[in-house]
């Protein structure tokens with residue numbers, strides 16, 4: 001497993017020491033972080049114990065400000081580049097136009113619009129917990145003149161995939177979704193994805209990797225060890241492979257591919 005960012009991989013971002021050092025290095029970020037922490041604390045009280053409702057409220061607040069920033073891109077240029085990176089990687093690693101693709105946490109189609117353009121009509125299925133970001137996704141569809149491709153965009157409240165047919169998807173993709181998910185949500189997805197995967201199908205997901213203690217920041221960003229996620233996939237009868245060449249790309253997260261073998 002390449003070690004592209006040894007310092008970052010060891011850091012515990014939830015520790016006070018890390019926060020103080022970070023604040024000293026980035027004084028301009030202290031006030032925005034404090035206001036985000038206050039907002040998130042209020043949202044966590046309102047949605048006590050229900051991560052999906054909490055994160056949906058985070059997305060509603062972020063999307064109202066700027067839909068592209070809500071999915072993690074601070075500019076149009078970065079939004080386009082991050083979508084291109086996902087698209088190029090997946091096409092280079094097995095995606096073909098006739099495949100049926102499920103995009104979990106599709107957001108406002110940062111990569112999705114490129115998948116929709118590339119895939120045969122009706123073969124793209126995007127799901128998300130946030131109605132606000134899905135509304136923004138429909139704007140992107142219209143802006144890109146992709147109506148005739150008839151993609152499916154569906155609001156979901158969990159990752160059981162219970163409304164989707166068995167053996168349907170050649171490719172399942174989740175970019176920057178488990179990086180915002182507690183382990184119960186990841187577990188639910190891995191417990192259920194096998195049912196909807198086609199016989200030779202695979203599921204690629206990114207995650208925020210740590211080689212130290214697993215931790216989270218504001219219950220918005222979750223850091224996992226690779227072996228935790230590999231073991232979880234194996235517990236659900238899936239084979240898991242760390243995607244080494246994704247590490248070479250200019251992206252902070254890591255990627256795992258799981259398949260039913």
Ligand SMILES: C[S@@+](CC[C@H](N)C(=O)[O-])C[C@H]1O[C@@H](n2cnc3c(N)ncnc32)[C@H](O)[C@@H]1O
Pocket residue numbers: 052055059070071072104105106107108109110111127128129130133156158159174175176177180181185
């Ligand atoms: C950082 S954005 C990434 C969006 C998209 N995958 C992309 O790369 O542009 C994370 C997205 O995942 C969605 N999300 C978070 N948790 C989810 C869950 N448990 N199920 C489905 N979607 C989820 C959020 O609403 C948000 O749209």
